[in-house]
Amino acid sequence: MIPHCLLLENENTKQVVEILKEIGYTFERVNDFEDIAQKLDEGKFHFLIFHVNDLENKIEQKKLSEFTTDFPHTLIILITDTSQWDLTASLLKRHSVYDFIQTPVDLDHLKFTLDRSFQYLLTKLKSQFINDAENNLYKRMVEIFDWKKSISNKENENIAADIIHQMNINLFQGSGIGTLMSVVSILISKSKLDQDEKSYSIQKPVMDLLSENYEAAKSMFDSMSISQSIIDDEELVTKKLSPSKLLPIIEKEIEILTEALSIKNQKVNFSQMPISASGKKIRLDETKLSYVIREVLINAIKYSKEKDIIYLIFFQKENFLELKVINPAYQNDDGSTGIPEKFESFVFEPFFRISSVVDDSYAKFEHFRFGLGLPLVKKIMDQHQANVQIYNIENNFRNENTKDICLTIRFPLFDEEK
Template structure:
């Protein structure tokens, strides 16, 4: 989405209009401060841009404060110069403007400021929307799912069928052991014995294919090792840390997944942790939480489409810190969308998949496979005495009338020890 601005036109903002055209950002003009409220009522503007020299009297500055209160979904950007630092500081302090740009304004600086502000605005609006939507739609009791009982409650023959099915999908479809076996077969048939019958020569394309699929198979076995270590670990996490420790963990995982995001030119917007939660503690094992964060992000990336934005939003609700991972919901093979209600608990059961399609594009980023990703995330959350849920939510954000998938992790907040 391209930011759309409302520009208070004057001789001072004429250069801004030209720069907006150059960076191909859409905008509309108003000639008078009195027209602004009427235009903002249309609800289609991300920014109101004006020059400090055009609002020097107290009456006009008061109007800015009214715009901020009445139109919180539009950010006010101030163009200023060194002669107006006092006014600029005052407007920033009173939150009448969101950000400022000092003249002379160049194209790169304008684009950077608007892009940064747009990122903040879209994350803020998504946070508000999700909060409201959950209050209206999602009022069910939080049920803690016992990962071990989910296995024992299944009939053995069903588990066996699921295991075989998932092994077939993961081992013999796409890159990995299945392709590795095929490449070995090709290698045997294409290799040539030299005249002395001591050495075989192998065509380079065959060797390249062998190396590539060896790495894929090795990654699969590494995944088995990590999965097994989590399955065998029954210890509750007792280490307590500030919730702010979650941010560097998430940022490291985002750095690791940059290449995965680039495959479909996707973005992830990360909000800040509510200040009210920063003085408390949560149970936190950094390694295990890293595993869980990567898995839920990979899922969101895989099941989103080109240029989608994935949101990571923090909320404090009563004595819980919530981390929500939100991505658009799309149609499944059976015609359903996202996570149908009947599958909301099933997705945390071992070997369950809504879709059996294998996407090799993300194989090298995955730690958990064989339909164990979300069950292992659930196991890790159980060890933190935390809860994880996933469900669809109606998305009426900007009147889109679609669905989002919302995965929510809820950490109990603990008081600081005196």
């Protein structure tokens, strides 16, 4: 995953802008210290970066401490120099900032610092959620399911309980193998041997049920094949195409999902490509991106309600193209709403589910199953060297005091070759 940064821009940080562009990290800018809190509140950033000279007095330093309290999942990186070392050391000691970079800023040093800090952040988020009793199992599971190889037989016993649980949910709840087995049982018991004892007669309702669940089971095995191909594929996407190529992919997937949308009378509205993105390119594999669009749309459809509208909105910001998929957030079984903050990174982990309830209505449209949908989305976006996040946002579309779920994909932009 590519870290997403918020940069307080001034003369002292202009060099950082160019380096962030060069190393391909996505970022947004603010020009005033007073605007930082609002920007952090509007989006999700892994890092806040600014120069020590922006902390001119105790007021800014107090606000800095408030940032660390109000936005604990955003690490503060300070650009500093030897003349301000006393202040820098004090901020580090008080944990107001996580790390610092000394001027003149070096590309390799900046990248190393951000990469190291990002790994700390991910580890911190995981350790906050997973208790000690589960920690060893979780780490072992991540080691095994690291997308670099298929799960080997000798390792299976370590995560057997998790896999069996997911197989039970996906294979034997709703239509598919479970119902198919039941229908076969009915077929055997209800079919009648004719007088010549050369053939059996089958009632039409039983045959219809058998055909329906055969198709569901076949769809499940097809999804297994696609998932396996994604898991085993380690190639980075290098092909660069115009961002406009995303539009026909989205249009095709919406058309395919017409029946799924009709189940709850839902609609999908999507914006056109920003004019500012013309003349740019993104890394784009059409087949893999179609899997991503299908999965994020199916998720939005599943977790939305009757007559809800799902929005797909493009933005061009700084050095990246942003696609936001937005749908209403509703209360979960545990009383939380949408994607609780503590789960924002875990929904991209294999086998993780906020709810264990399977909505069978959409099974035939899905490419990915077994709790692997968003993990495989993340895998594909990693291959595009792009970023994907999911989180709750304040509702700005429906004029109601509610929240929405926002899945955000950020593609680094490249200039077209002349």
